[in-house]
Amino acid sequence: MSAREAVIRSYFPLVRSIARRIQRMVAGSDLDDLIGDGCVGLIRAVDAFDPQRGPEMRVYVSRVVAGTMLNGLRRLDPVSERVRRELREAERERYALALDSGVIPSQVEMEMRRPSLRRAALHAYRYAPLSLDSPLPADESLQPDWTQDPARLAGQTMRREYIHNALMKLTRRQRSVVTMYYYSNKSLYEIGRALAISPQRASQLHVTALRNLRKVLDASALG
Numbered sequence: 001m002s003a004r005e006a007v008i009r010s011y012f013p014l015v016r017s018i019a020r021r022i023q024r025m026v027a028g029s030d031l032d033d034l035i036g037d038g039c040v041g042l043i044r045a046v047d048a049f050d051p052q053r054g055p056e057m058r059v060y061v062s063r064v065v066a067g068t069m070l071n072g073l074r075r076l077d078p079v080s081e082r083v084r085r086e087l088r089e090a091e092r093e094r095y096a097l098a099l100d101s102g103v104i105p106s107q108v109e110m111e112m113r114r115p116s117l118r119r120a121a122l123h124a125y126r127y128a129p130l131s132l133d134s135p136l137p138a139d140e141s142l143q144p145d146w147t148q149d150p151a152r153l154a155g156q157t158m159r160r161e162y163i164h165n166a167l168m169k170l171t172r173r174q175r176s177v178v179t180m181y182y183y184s185n186k187s188l189y190e191i192g193r194a195l196a197i198s199p200q201r202a203s204q205l206h207v208t209a210l211r212n213l214r215k216v217l218d219a220s221a222l223g
Helices: 001-012 011-023 031-048 055-077 081-101 107-113 116-126 150-167 172-182 188-195 199-221
Strands: none
Touching: 001 199, 011 055, 011 150, 031 055, 031 150, 081 107, 081 116, 081 188, 107 116, 150 172, 150 199, 172 188, 172 199
């Protein structure tokens, strides 16, 4: 057995582990297909790995294998990536406008800003699969979010787990500040009142928490 083959074989358990994790996150995904795509990614990762260019091999292999599996899920999506990209960009723009103005733009307003959005939304609606075992939507005028393709959902879930694990490395009070500020939209003044501290102390905890969180994330990226 060559050294290359031995390395590839040593990472098979990692491929299966990542495949099972993605299968739990994406309903209807096939474990054997995920493992097959992951093995292709594993071989590419082993052949392309350069120890002088960044993370250790296990981290690099994990990223390539997961990416290959997610690409495999995208190939099963009846909606093209171009349409998905248009919907994602429109959603990001809508969120940015809401942050600036404090008001969430309606679908009609977004379609006026982005003429291609309506066609993309209709295309996604047309090709979205319907289950014969479930009733039709009660209100056809509702605008569902068609940006949630399986690959994107899996990626978001993995990122949430990654951030959650990093947050658990912070102190309890730092974690409380970050959670209230970014997930509950609380001001530093409101956070100070909730924690019985001054707004200035809340601001100090916020800065310290972000600094420590960045260190934790950097250390995780390096393996």
